[in-house]
Amino acid sequence: MSTDPRYYDVIGATWPCAREFTLGPITLREGLGGGSRVSSATINGPVTDSDIGAAEAAMRDMGQVPMFMIRDDEDELDTQLAERGYAVKDPVNLWSCPPALLTDVKIPPVTTFCVWKPLAIQIEIWATGGIGPSRVAIMERAKGPKTSILSRGNEQPAGTAFCAMHDGVAVVHALEILPHQRRKGMGVWMMRQAALWAQDNGAEELAVMCTKRNEGANGLYASLGMGSVGQYHYRILPNGD
Numbered sequence: 001m002s003t004d005p006r007y008y009d010v011i012g013a014t015w016p017c018a019r020e021f022t023l024g025p026i027t028l029r030e031g032l033g034g035g036s037r038v039s040s041a042t043i044n045g046p047v048t049d050s051d052i053g054a055a056e057a058a059m060r061d062m063g064q065v066p067m068f069m070i071r072d073d074e075d076e077l078d079t080q081l082a083e084r085g086y087a088v089k090d091p092v093n094l095w096s097c098p099p100a101l102l103t104d105v106k107i108p109p110v111t112t113f114c115v116w117k118p119l120a121i122q123i124e125i126w127a128t129g130g131i132g133p134s135r136v137a138i139m140e141r142a143k144g145p146k147t148s149i150l151s152r153g154n155e156q157p158a159g160t161a162f163c164a165m166h167d168g169v170a171v172v173h174a175l176e177i178l179p180h181q182r183r184k185g186m187g188v189w190m191m192r193q194a195a196l197w198a199q200d201n202g203a204e205e206l207a208v209m210c211t212k213r214n215e216g217a218n219g220l221y222a223s224l225g226m227g228s229v230g231q232y233h234y235r236i237l238p239n240g241d
Contacts, residue, residue, distance in 0.1 A: 003072045003230025006167060007094055011037065011209065013166035015173050016141045026055045030062050033134035036090060036234050040069040043077055052080065056237070066237040078235065086235035094230040095221040096207040099170070102195035102224060111152060112193035118148040122160040129176035139164075139174070145201045149193050151177070151186050158186045163194045170198030172208040175217075187220050 012020075017029035017038035025047050031039030041055050056066040067089070070078050115122070123136060139146070139162045146164035150157065159177035163170055172194045177186050191208075198206045208226070210217045222228075 003094065003232070005071075007169070007207070007230055008071060008232070010166045010169045010171060010207070013144070014142055014146075014164035014171040015138055016143075018141070023055055023058055024051050026051055028055060028058055028062075031064065031134075032137070034138045035135060036067060036069075038138060039064050040067045040234055042069050042071065043074065047077065047080070049080070049084075052084065068235050069232055070235055071232050072230065081235040084237070086237050089234040089236045091212045091233040092231060093210050093212055093218060093228055094207060094232075095210065095226040096169075096205050096229045097224070097226040099195040099199040099203055099206045101226075102192045102206065103199055105192060107189050107192055107196075111189050113150045114147045114193065114197050115150050116147045118160065118162075119150065121157045122148055122150055125157060125160045125178055126174060126176055128178060131174050131176060135174060147197055149190050149197070151190050151193075153181050153184055153186055156181070158184075159190055161190050161194065163197055165198065165201055165203050168202070168204040170194065170201065170203040170206050172206070175208070187217070188224065191220075191224060
C-alpha cells in the first residue's frame, strides 16, 4: 500500500510542532516535549551520513533525542538509520473514511459534545492517559477548524478527543477513555460525533492514526468500516541524548 503524501501534510497541520526548519535536505521539528510526531525529522530528498550527523546535532541542541519519521518509499533512509544504530519505534496505521459512513446512526442524547476550549475534566482525562500539558499545547497551536469531544456514560465523564481539519480531512487525535468507562461503546460514539463535526465543517474525509500494537483501537476503526490508507514508523537513536 502506498500512502498518499497529502496525509503527512494533514498530520503536521492538525497536530503541529512548535517550530519547523530545514537543515540541508532534512526538515527538523521542535516538539517541546509533545511526543514523536512533533519532534521527528523528515527528509526532502537523498541524505548522506554527514547530513544525518548534522541533524542529530541540531536535535540534541533542542534537547531532543535524534529521531526520524520514515514514510513510504524511504527504504534507503530506513537502512541508513539502522546502520547507525537507530531502532524502530511505534509503527503507525492510518485509517480513513467519508464522514457520512459514521453519521447514519443517531447518537444517544447527552452522550457526546463538541467543546472548544476543552473543559477542565477533559484535561484531567487526557492526563490520566499520559496526555499532558505539552500535548494539550499542540491542540492550542492547531489552526483552522478544530474542536474537542467530550463523552459521558452513566451520567459521568467518560472520554475525550481532539479533532482538527486541514485540506478537507478532519483528523481525530488524542482519543482517551477513562479505564472504568471502556468496553461500553464510548469510542464508537466519539468517532460518530467526530464524523458529524467533520461533515458540518465540510470535510471530505475523517482520519485517525493508531500505533499498530494497539489492537483494540485498530479493531474499533476497522469495525466502523474505516479503511487502512497508509502507514509510517519512526527510527530513534537509543541513548542518543
